[in-house]
Every structure is written in C-alpha cells, then in structure tokens.
Amino acid sequence: MNQQPDIAEVVSFRRVSYAVPGLAAPVISALDLDVRRGETLVLLGESGCGKTTTLRLVNRLLVPTGGTVLVEGRATTDWDEIELRRRTGYVIQDAGLFPHFTVARNVALVPTLAGWAEARVGARVDELLALVGLEPARFAGRYPRELSGGQRQRVGVARALAADPPLLLMDEPFGALDPLTRAALQREFLSLRDRLGKTCIFVTHDVREALLLGTRIALMEAGRVRLLATPEEFRQSDDELARAYLATLQLD
Amino acid sequence: MHLYEFITHNWRELLALAGEHLRLVAEAMVLAVLIAVPVGVLLTRRKRWQRPVLGLASVLQTVPSLALFGFLIPLPFGGIGARSAVIALVLYALLPILRNTVAGVEGVDKSVREAAVAMGMTGRQILAQVELPLAAGVILAGVRVATVISVGVATIAAAIGAGGLGTYIFRGLRQNDNTLILAGALPAALMAIAFDWLIGLAEARIGAGTARASGRVLRRRVALAGLALVVVGALVAFSAWRGWRAYVTGRRAPVVVASKDFTESVLLAELLAQTLEAQGVPVARRYELGGNLAHDALTAGEIDVYPEYTGTSFTAILKHEPVTDARAVYEQVRREYAERFNVETGPPLGFRNDFAILVRGADARRLNLRTISDAVPSARNWRAGFGQDFMSRADGYQGFARTYGLRFAAPPREMDLSLTYRALAERQVDMIAGNSTDGLISALDLTQLEDDRRYFPPYEAVYLARRDPLARTPALRAALERLGNTISTEEMRRLNYEVDGRHRAAADVVREWRQGKGL
Numbered sequence: 129m130n131q132q133p134d135i136a137e138v139v140s141f142r143r144v145s146y147a148v149p150g151l152a153a154p155v156i157s158a159l160d161l162d163v164r165r166g167e168t169l170v171l172l173g174e175s176g177c178g179k180t181t182t183l184r185l186v187n188r189l190l191v192p193t194g195g196t197v198l199v200e201g202r203a204t205t206d207w208d209e210i211e212l213r214r215r216t217g218y219v220i221q222d223a224g225l226f227p228h229f230t231v232a233r234n235v236a237l238v239p240t241l242a243g244w245a246e247a248r249v250g251a252r253v254d255e256l257l258a259l260v261g262l263e264p265a266r267f268a269g270r271y272p273r274e275l276s277g278g279q280r281q282r283v284g285v286a287r288a289l290a291a292d293p294p295l296l297l298m299d300e301p302f303g304a305l306d307p308l309t310r311a312a313l314q315r316e317f318l319s320l321r322d323r324l325g326k327t328c329i330f331v332t333h334d335v336r337e338a339l340l341l342g343t344r345i346a347l348m349e350a351g352r353v354r355l356l357a358t359p360e361e362f363r364q365s366d367d368e369l370a371r372a373y374l375a376t377l378q379l380d
Numbered sequence: 381m382h383l384y385e386f387i388t389h390n391w392r393e394l395l396a397l398a399g400e401h402l403r404l405v406a407e408a409m410v411l412a413v414l415i416a417v418p419v420g421v422l423l424t425r426r427k428r429w430q431r432p433v434l435g436l437a438s439v440l441q442t443v444p445s446l447a448l449f450g451f452l453i454p455l456p457f458g459g460i461g462a463r464s465a466v467i468a469l470v471l472y473a474l475l476p477i478l479r480n481t482v483a484g485v486e487g488v489d490k491s492v493r494e495a496a497v498a499m500g501m502t503g504r505q506i507l508a509q510v511e512l513p514l515a516a517g518v519i520l521a522g523v524r525v526a527t528v529i530s531v532g533v534a535t536i537a538a539a540i541g542a543g544g545l546g547t548y549i550f551r552g553l554r555q556n557d558n559t560l561i562l563a564g565a566l567p568a569a570l571m572a573i574a575f576d577w578l579i580g581l582a583e584a585r586i587g588a589g590t591a592r593a594s595g596r597v598l599r600r601r602v603a604l605a606g607l608a609l610v611v612v613g614a615l616v617a618f619s620a621w622r623g624w625r626a627y628v629t630g631r632r633a634p635v636v637v638a639s640k641d642f643t644e645s646v647l648l649a650e651l652l653a654q655t656l657e658a659q660g661v662p663v664a665r666r667y668e669l670g671g672n673l674a675h676d677a678l679t680a681g682e683i684d685v686y687p688e689y690t691g692t693s694f695t696a697i698l699k700h701e702p703v704t705d706a707r708a709v710y711e712q713v714r715r716e717y718a719e720r721f722n723v724e725t726g727p728p729l730g731f732r733n734d735f736a737i738l739v740r741g742a743d744a745r746r747l748n749l750r751t752i753s754d755a756v757p758s759a760r761n762w763r764a765g766f767g768q769d770f771m772s773r774a775d776g777y778q779g780f781a782r783t784y785g786l787r788f789a790a791p792p793r794e795m796d797l798s799l800t801y802r803a804l805a806e807r808q809v810d811m812i813a814g815n816s817t818d819g820l821i822s823a824l825d826l827t828q829l830e831d832d833r834r835y836f837p838p839y840e841a842v843y844l845a846r847r848d849p850l851a852r853t854p855a856l857r858a859a860l861e862r863l864g865n866t867i868s869t870e871e872m873r874r875l876n877y878e879v880d881g882r883h884r885a886a887a888d889v890v891r892e893w894r895q896g897k898g899l
Binding site: 222 | 488491492494495496497498499500501502505509510513516
C-alpha cells in the first residue's frame with residue numbers, strides 16, 4: 129500500500145468548495161479540515177448540511193469545484209481514481225451489496241479486482257466474515273436478500289475492509305437498523321477500530337453515535353464546519369447548535 | 381383434405397419449412413442482440429441520444445413488413461431470399477431489445493452502482509459484472525418479445541422467397557385452402573408459444589440466482605429447456621444442411637427459374653424447369669415471389685427467367701396506358717424489355733389470362749347471355765363483387781363500366797379476389813371479374829362473357845429471360861421456343877383447377893401434362 133506515515137494528516141481539505149450548477153448556495157464552501165492518522169472523525173449534522181458530499185469528495189466520487197482535497201498529501205485529482213478507491217473502504221447506509229453475488233463474492237470483490245490468488249481471497253473472506261461476526265460456513269454461500277438488515281451491514285463492513293485499506297469512509301452505516309442491532313454493531317465497530325487501527329471518517333446525524341464512536345466530532349451546518357471538538361469538549365461546548373443536539377440526549 | 385392427413389402426407393416439407401422458419405428467427409435474434417444490447421448500453425451513457433435512436437427504432441417498427449421487404453430487394457446486401465428477410469426481422473427486433481436494455485441498465489439500484497464505483501471498479505468491470513448481469517432479466521424479456529414478433533413477421537418472409545412456414549399460409553390464401561393456411565399458421569403459433577415459454581424459463585433461471593427456486597423444480601425446468609433447445613438445434617441444423625445443399629446445387633445450376641405468387645405462375649415456372657431438367661440442365665427454383673418482386677429480382681440478376689403476362693409488363697412495369705391490340709402489346713413489351721432491361725421475351729405460350737367478366741352458367745343460359753353487352757340490361761337488378769386490384773387499376777372497373785354503360789343495383793362490393801368466386805356461386809353477387817384461366821370457372825359452372833367492345837387489354841403468357849443465361853445455356857432458348865403456343869386457355873384452366881380445386885402438387889400436375897403431351 130501507498131502509506132506514507134511521515135504525513136500526519138491522512139486527509140486534508142484545503143478551502144474546499146463544491147457547488148452544483150443551478151443551485152443557489154454551494155453545498156460545501158471554504159471547508160478546511162484535517163483527518164489524523166488512526167482517528168475516527170465524525171461528521172455530524174442535519175440532512176443537507178453537506179456531510180455526505182464531504183465524504184464523497186474523499187474517494188473522488190465527487191471532484192471539488194474549488195480548493196483541494198489531499199489524501200496522503202496528494203490531491204484526489206492527482207490520484208489514479210481506481211487506485212484511490214481500492215485503498216479506501218466505503219460503507220453506505222443500505223450496504224449496496226450486489227444482489228447477484230453471494231456474501232463471499234461480495235466480500236471478495238476488491239481483493240479479486242486487485243488480482244489476489246484465489247486461495248488467499250478465500251482465506252481473507254473467511255477471516256473477515258468471522259471478524260464481523262458472521263460464521264463463514266453458514267453465510268458465505270447466501271445471497272444478500274436472504275440476510276437481515278444487520279447481517280447485510282456486517283457484510284458491507286467486511287467488504288469495505290477486505291483489501292485492508294488504510295482509510296474507511298462510512299456514510300450512516302447503521303442508520304437504517306433497529307436500535308438493538310445498531311447498538312451491537314456500534315460496539316463491534318469500536319472494538320474493530322481499536323484492533324485494526326484504521327483511520328475513519330464517519331457520517332451520522334445521531335449525536336449519541338457521534339459521541340460514542342468519534343475521536344473528534346465535526347459539527348457541520350450549511351456546508352461549513354461550525355465546531356470541531358473531541359467528544360468531551362463537545363459535551364462542554366457552549367455552541368448553540370451543539371447544545372441543541374445535547375438537549376435531545378437529555379430528553380431520552 | 382384434413383389437417384392431420386395433410387401433415388402426415390407432407391411432414392418432410394413441413395419440417396423443412398419449420399426449420400427454415402426457425403433459422404430465420406434464430407439468425408435474426410442473434411444479430412439483433414449483438415446490435416441492440418451494445419447500442420442500448422451506449423444509450424445509457426449518452427442520454428441525449430436516447431430519444432432520437434429509440435424514436436428511429438419505433439419508426440422502423442411501424443413500417444409494414446411487406447413494404448420493408450420490398451425496399452430491401454434492390455439493395456446490394458438485400459436481394460430475394462433469406463438475407464433480406466433476416467435483415468427485416470433484425471430491424472423489427474431492435475426496438476424491444478434496445479428499450480429493455482436501456483430500462484434494465486438504468487434500473488440497476490443506485491446504491492449498488494455507487495458501491496461498485498466506490499469499490500474501485502472500472503467502467504468496463506461495472507458493466508460486465510454488475511449492470512449487465514442485473515439487467516439480464518429485463519433484457520431477456522425484450523428478447524422474448526422480439527422473438528415472438530419475429531416468428532410472426534417471418535411468415536411474411538415467404539413473399540420474398542425466404543421460405544418458412546409462411547409458404548403454406550400464402551399458398552393457402554391463394555388457393556382458398558384453409559387446411560394449408562392452418563398447416564402454416566398452427567406450427568408458427570406453436571413456435572411463438574414455445575419461444576415465449578423457453579425464454580421465460582431463462583428469465584426465471586436468471587432471477588433464480590437471487591431468488592433461489594427450489595432445486596428439484598429448477599432441475600426439471602432446466603431439463604425441459606435443454607430438451608427444447610435440442611429440438612430447436614436439430615431443426616436449425618437440418619435447415620442449415622438443406623440450405624447448404626441448395627446453395628451447392630444453386631451454384632451448379634446455370635438457370636434460376638422463378639415464379640410469381642399464384643398457382644398459374646408456379647405451374648408455368650415448373651413447366652419450364654422440368655423441360656430444362658429433361659434436357660439435363662440443372663435448375664434452381666425460386667417460386668412464389670410476391671408483388672413485383674419477380675421483376676425486381678430479374679433485373680437485379682438474382683433470377684434468370686420467370687413467366688409473365690404481356691399486359692402486366694405493359695401497364696404495371698412499363699407504365700403505358702392500356703392498349704387492346706395483343707400483337708402491338710407483345711411487340712412493344714419485347715422491344716422495351718430488350719432495350720431497358722436486357723431481357724428477352726419468349727414466344728407467347730398460347731393462352732391469355734385476361735380479366736374475365738363472369739356470371740353464373742345458369743343465368744347465362746336462362747337469359748341467353750354471350751357478351752358483356754348482352755348483360756347490360758339485366759345488370760340493373762344485379763349486384764357485383766370485384767377484387768381490390770380490379771377496382772383500382774387503370775384497366776379496371778372505372779373504364780369498364782363507362783365503356784359498356786353498366787349500372788348495377790348497388791355500387792360493386794370490393795372484396796378479396798379469391799372470395800368473389802365463392803360469392804358468385806353462392807348468389808351473394810351476380811357478376812365478378814376473375815381471371816380467364818381460373819380453374820374455378822369450369823368447376824363452379826361459371827360463364828365468361830365475351831369482351832365485345834374490346835375493353836380489356838390482352839394478358840398473353842410469356843417467359844421473360846435475361847440475356848446472360850440465354851447466351852450461356854442454349855437449352856434455355858430451345859425450351860422457350862418449344863413451349864411457345866403449347867397451352868390453350870382451356871388447358872390452363874384445367875391445370876389450375878388440378879392445383880387449386882383438387883389440391884394436388886404443381887410438380888405432379890405438370891409432369892402428367894408433359895407426359896400426356898408427349899413432351
């Protein structure tokens with residue numbers, strides 16, 4: 129892999145803006161943000177605040193209309209997009225599993241694309257399924273529609289981790305799950321993160337999830353980062369929006 | 381003859397025609413998929429082109445099939461026979477496959493496509509591993525529709541000499557023979573249903589990848605589908621083998637004899653073919669070409685000789701106003717064909733197939749009718765029924781009624797020519813315009829009234845032959861000379877009736893007649 133440990137920031141946004149023609153206000157404007165190696169940066173905000181767009185700028189699903197997004201010190205536009213994406217794990221809300229692939233083939237996708245030997249791919253799939261709590265013998269041959277929502281999301285995580293990418297992008301991965309399943313997956317995510325030491329950018333609108341999983345939280349509003357804080361600092365913040373979010377916790 | 385009896389007697393021919401039919405459809409479908417799926421995929425990438433391209437495909441589908449076939453004949457890659465038919469079938473099949481390819485690829489779940497991009501798949505990998513497999517069911521549904529359409533349209537291909545089950549349907553329509561029509565239509569319908577079922581099965585099989593039908597049901601279905609595929613394959617192979625054999629003999633055959641799509645034309649072509657074969661000249665037969673295709677094929681050099689009527693050449697091909705002098709018409713046709721088409725006109729065969737004004741024999745005897753003029757007074761109380769052709773052509777109804785001052789009780793009923801005979805015999809109408817050599821005239825006891833004012837132009841039967849083969853094969857010229865002035869109108873009527881009325885094979889009827897004549 130192309131890891132360059134001498135650069136502390138895995139991802140850096142430099143005065144990044146992203147505008148859509150025909151839309152009055154830019155989705156992202158003048159965003160500056162650094163993501164440090166090994167941390168989990170949570171992008172927290174309401175729908176439409178630009179958090180998903182921010183995420184998609186990292187693996188070049190989108191290209192900024194202004195400024196630069198640096199990954200490992202290199203602008204995303206200078207990366208070979210295929211190489212950039214294969215070293216960036218990506219998990220989305222409804223998993224986006226290929227319905228015509230078995231669980232094993234879904235997980236094996238990126239290693240297979242990268243040309244790994246068959247035996248190595250097989251071993252890796254078993255290892256990953258075990259890692260996300262799916263017994264390989266039982267689940268490897270199933271199709272996505274034969275799985276529960278939580279199981280599908282576990283497969284989605286396993287697929288994202290398959291080629292051991294140094295960076296993980298997660299877009300509300302647990303958003304559509306029932307509360308118990310979500311809590312279980314959040315716990316497992318924590319233990320996985322600690323064991324694997326991945327850098328992660330995690331998008332959510334759930335402040336509880338942000339406080340639980342984030343090493344830092346970027347509170348976004350109207351395409352800008354309004355507050356960047358550790359969970360402790362976030363709890364103590366006198367920012368109005370942060371307080372409003374925290375207030376929802378006390379209601380529970 | 382009943383259908384069952386017909387099939388048991390003609391199963392070899394039926395099988396050959398079914399094989400030809402299948403081959404037309406199979407070739408067309410393979411080509412259509414090879415064209416429409418890539419173009420459909422391209423349209424999902426270039427959305428601006430979707431409307432014009434799909435629009436064009438829709439327009440193609442509204443072109444009547446016979447018109448499309450006719451349009452393809454003069455083109456260098458067209459011509460008569462299977463090639464034009466396959467091209468036409470492909471054109472008709474494009475729209476459903478294109479549309480379903482676009483719909484199928486665009487219908488792939490957005491999150492699945494996004495995941496594929498984000499995993500670092502290249503455009504080609506996404507297409508091959510994600511979009512096409514997921515769209516396959518929808519695309520196959522389009523192929524299914526296209527195939528069923530093609531089985532139907534392919535019946536019309538018989539009109540341009542491409543063979544297939546339409547051969548029976550056209551022959552049956554001409555000879556007013558429902559058994560023949562059924563013998564062509566029923567297998568075609570069965571074939572359409574079989575394809576619908578087979579491809580439906582493949583669709584289900586593809587769906588099963590994600591849905592998982594129960595193993596045993598699936599295995600049984602696959603076994604059945606396999607069996608059906610073997611049958612289809614065998615028929616196609618059989619037909620391909622026949623096609624190859626025809627091709628080989630066609631290459632050896634110096635003379636390609638063709639006919640138009642009615643019994644008399646087939647009989648005359650067969651008479652020439654047998655005469656040539658008796659001289660040891662190999663012959664390729666291209667019978668039953670619809671409309672003016674025989675003329676187009678002759679001038680294009682696809683065929684060498686076919687029987688025609690001087691009146692038809694004079695008015696329909698050379699576009700002259702009708703003239704009633706038979707000698708003058710023959711001479712002018714001969715001169716102009718030689719100059720314009722490099723085609724020679726053989727000597728007249730001895731009979732004319734003019735328009736024949738027909739009444740029931742009983743009426744003619746009762747009212748003592750001999751000529752058309754005799755019938756004018758009675759006609760005031762009569763109804764008439766005429767074919768579409770007679771109603772519309774230059775030497776048809778308008779001038780006829782004017783020349784004789786004819787008035788009927790009601791405006792003439794316009795109906796299919798073959799139905800007018802039956803309508804007359806069953807007293808639904810009292811006068812029709814048939815063909816003077818029609819076998820039904822004697823069979824139904826009808827009387828032809830003499831054209832005493834000489835309104836109708838002469839339709840003398842002649843062979844038209846290209847100069848090339850005439851020069852190459854002296855036996856052809858000899859045969860044309862020998863067949864001159866050998867068939868009387870009465871004889872031609874009888875020959876026609878043997879085929880149309882008694883449903884005998886043209887080849888047998890001709891063989892007997894030649895033996896009787898000592899030819």
